[in-house]
Amino acid sequence: MEVATYVAAPSGGLALARLGADVIRIDPLGGASDHHRWPLAPGGGSLYWTGLNKGKRSVAVDLRSPRGQELVTALVTERGTLLDNTVGWGWLADERLRASRPDLVHVRVQGRPDGGPALDYTVNAAVGVPDLTGPAGLSGPVNHQLPAWDLLTGSQAVNAVLAGLLHRAATGEGSYAEVALSDVALGAVADLGWLGEAQLRGQDRPKQGNHIYGSFGTSFRTADGGHVIVVAMTRRQWRALQEATGTAEVLARLGERAGLDLDLEENRYRLRDELVGVLAPWFAERDVEAVTKAFADTSVLWQRYRSLTEVAAAGDEPLLDEVDQPGIGPVVAARSAVRWPAAAPEAVESAPALGADTEAVLADELGLGQVEIAILVDEGVIR
Template identity: 50%
Template sequence: MTPSPQPLGGLRIVEGASFVAGPSAGLALAQLGADVIRVDPPGGGSDFLRWPLSSTGDSLFWAGLNKGKRSVTIDHRTEQGRELLLALATAPGRGAGIFLDNMVGRHRLTYDELRARREDVIHVHLQGRSDGSPAVDYTINAEVGVPQMTGPQGVEQPVNHVLPAWDLLSGMVVASGILAALLHREREGQGAQLELALADVALAGVGNMGWLAEAEMRGGPRVRQGNHMYGSFGVDFETSDGRRLMVVALTEGQWRALRDVTETGAVFAALEQALGADLSQEGDRYRLRETIAAVLRPWFAQRDFGTVRELLERAKVLWSPYLDMAEAARAARADETSVAAEMDQPGIGPLLATGRPLRWAGTGAPPVPAPRLGEHTEGVLSDLLGLTSEEIGRLQDAGVVRVSGDGSQQSRRPSSPELPPGAPRQRGLPARA
């Protein structure tokens, strides 16, 4: 098997972030070869035990978003821990000096503190709102109008989403921002202070799709329309054996394929003539969506799912079956081209996980297990900061760090590491006891 490309090899990012946006950015960079060092407080951060949980009580959420990273535990709220984190974030090296965080409160590291240690540091700070006030995906989504557009017709209350879309999108903006800052540093020799607010990402998202302008121009919000796709034709149908599927006709060719396989061309030609419509135009297909769906619905209702699937595939209609998450997992396991594969996650065991979705020269990358909490604390502190085993032991005794060299979550005294010859000792490290 051809080795997976590691285009970001040699890049090191210190990640002091929890939940989805920051960790998903670190994950995307790690899957391209970057060395991402996630820093949590001893005992884990606020997302360390976030649901869903495995049968062992470990977080599948945490394991999924931290695949392929290194884990270090530091209590940055202490003076010694703060110095350790500053030293890690500003360590020398062409691909180092990058710090990503969503920390809040008086204990968070600031750009000025980081820049005082390394002039060309790159600092990306994630926050809820640009003024620093708190917000999360589910509160932001409420205020950009999406829940009022979601759900069946005739429902008055908002319908919340399940997918944290703005978090995931923010993570990708952060990843692209880090790479842009690196290119800027290579060209100009300058660092960068980057700030990203979840609220800004969400507002930009709906704005970029024209939804804000649409609401102002029409003098009110878009009405709910259930499972109908806005602006074109797309809706769900039920087969004779109770299976549901989504059918979409965005292009003229897709509309023609759907019309031909259902043998409804004559019906729609008559409708076009009677209503003065041109169903080769997606705007007219959207305007007449209810009529089109009513014409097509009996064709699906008279056939079982297997027959419908075979006919739609042969006709190259754009469609997909509705699957629940368990069915989606089974489908992913059965698909040899899927980015999902089984991996052995320490503390949990075999589980279905996903690798890098970006295929480089046709090659993906399999999932790499997430670390155990604090698994790399000793190695990182010794290799990157030059601490001795005795110094690390004293830091652990003081509760500043937690070392978990055996992969467990239990504290233990570290064994003596082998230090590289001439390992550099950074300024700003805790004073020796």
């Protein structure tokens, strides 16, 4: 069961559906605040909502009515597993639900651990990432566009659900876990050593453009106006890059003059501007096709920067499928990134139309008959 909105918890429900769970998403009549979010298809349907709710069943009820709340509570009790982000909804408080289903596995996604509001964009600002993102010398923060904290929080919530199910399988006990966006973000910058670095060195890492901190990797512009990223973290990648670009001698002299062994990645980072000075002309003289040719069958680790339209047009990825999405039509959609090589790749399921499964779920899960369902429709609790 999922009672949630926006990206974090619904992306968790999506992951659970991909793992084979029968996920029922609960929405208010007419959809929650995320039902019409951008991006939209040309016809107006939300690619955001349908993207995040693939393979789930949809139940829509009047969540403000006592009868609607009763139905959702009964479904949670019947199902025994709940992922939500319903901070402040007293009727879905864990202790109330647990009273009728003691072994409930319940995970709640929050903004802050105290229940206060926060979004991906605000927690990102709070933990310092925009401060060190973007072109060197640029003043002011650069937000990521990818809602990385939402996605990571959703995935960590899935870990909590699965850990809860394992614990229940082993002991029969239920559990209640909370995962706050702000904690996920703060935890990540701590785990990566960034917070310790700031604490122990007392200074901030400056913006460094597209460079990879502490190693060698950055972007280059090609003759045709494209861009590529080239990474040389390992000695093998570094040697391959020098060989393929014919820069080994010049770079060796550069290292000698600076007294730095460029076979060590930290020295390549220290001398990054000089290395770019040597390598950039090689890329500037070649279009992407020539670069592709030069790096073929080498150990150079590189990638052309693509736009989303280029990614969509490539259409060569086994991960992608096309689904016929209600409300949208045929559209590209992704399989699970977690793959079981022994199994055949599954067909991607579309997202349900809002409320498409309401009657079936109430009948199957709660045993409601046609008359009871007709009364609920009459009373406006369901449509």
